[in-house]
Amino acid sequence: xxxxxxxxxxxxxxxxxxxxxxxxxxxxxxxxxxxxxxxxxxxxxxxxxxxxxxxxxxxxxxxxxxxxxxxxxxxxxxxxxxxxxxxxxxxxxxxxxxxxxxxxxxxxxxxxxxxxxxxxxxxxxxxxxxxxxxxxxxxxxxxxxxxxxxxxxxxxxxxxxxxxxxxxxxxxxxxxxxxxxxxxxxxxxxxxxx
Numbered sequence: 001x002x003x004x005x006x007x008x009x010x011x012x013x014x015x016x017x018x019x020x021x022x023x024x025x026x027x028x029x030x031x032x033x034x035x036x037x038x039x040x041x042x043x044x045x046x047x048x049x050x051x052x053x054x055x056x057x058x059x060x061x062x063x064x065x066x067x068x069x070x071x072x073x074x075x076x077x078x079x080x081x082x083x084x085x086x087x088x089x090x091x092x093x094x095x096x097x098x099x100x101x102x103x104x105x106x107x108x109x110x111x112x113x114x115x116x117x118x119x120x121x122x123x124x125x126x127x128x129x130x131x132x133x134x135x136x137x138x139x140x141x142x143x144x145x146x147x148x149x150x151x152x153x154x155x156x157x158x159x160x161x162x163x164x165x166x167x168x169x170x171x172x173x174x175x176x177x178x179x180x181x182x183x184x185x186x187x188x189x190x191x192x193x194x
Contacts, residue, residue: 007034007189010043010161020112021162035189039159045183047110047161048170049078052181054152055099060086062128069131070181076192077182079175093172093179100170103149107165111148120144120155127153 002009011018011033014025018039033040049070057065064085071079082088115123117136123146124133132155136144146153147160161167171182171192182192 001032005032005034007036007040008166009034010040010166011159018159020159022109035184036186038186041184041186041189043159043161044167044189045078046156046158047164048167048183049181050110050147050149050152050154050156050160051100051103051164051167052080052096052170052172053154054149055096055103056082057152058099059092059095060084065128071178074175074180075182076185077180079178079180081178088174088179090174093174097170097172100167103164104167105165107163108149109163110160112160113146113148114143115146117142117144120146123153124155129154 009021009032012021012023012025013019013031013033014023015028018033019025020043033043035041035044053068053070056068065082066084067081068084069081071081073079086092117139121133121136124130124136136155144155145157147156148154149164169184169190169192173180173182184191
């Protein structure tokens with residue numbers, strides 16, 4: 001059905017219920033969600049954030065990252081706070097961006113698995129993500145969704161796109177004491193604007 005749409009299909013509604021594209025279905029009513037739709041753009045933003053985190057840890061070296069946190073939205077992107085044993089400059093960000101482009105070209109599947117809250121706490125403590133481990137200690141739900149790109153895992157609330165191949169439009173720019181992950185808007189899903 002992609003040829004019928006100007007923008008990439010990112011999610012699907014199956015009998016009115018939003019789902020990710022990796023699900024198999026039969027005998028149902030389908031409607032497709034693109035980046036022009038709010039749920040589609042949200043999935044794009046989450047997926048781009050996960051891909052950026054994986055690329056950042058890859059370039060910096062996981063042991064060199066003390067803190068890497070997407071703090072808040074700013075303009076058409078997200079402000080990211082980064083601290084550790086690396087020099088955060090445009091050259092470093094260009095290396096992260098090149099790694100992200102590599103992931104886009106490779107079209108790596110974005111996988112989801114449901115784990116118990118206790119297993120999520122153990123996972124994030126092993127990964128050195130102590131803030132997330134603390135967060136899950138106070139969660140009332142018994143299971144959480146963990147998303148991964150290859151061997152990099154993180155928690156996100158909400159749906160993701162099927163693979164890194166869908167995340168074509170992004171940029172990284174230094175800003176204040178961190179950087180901004182720039183992403184397109186629903187109005188122009190194939191363009192970046194500051």
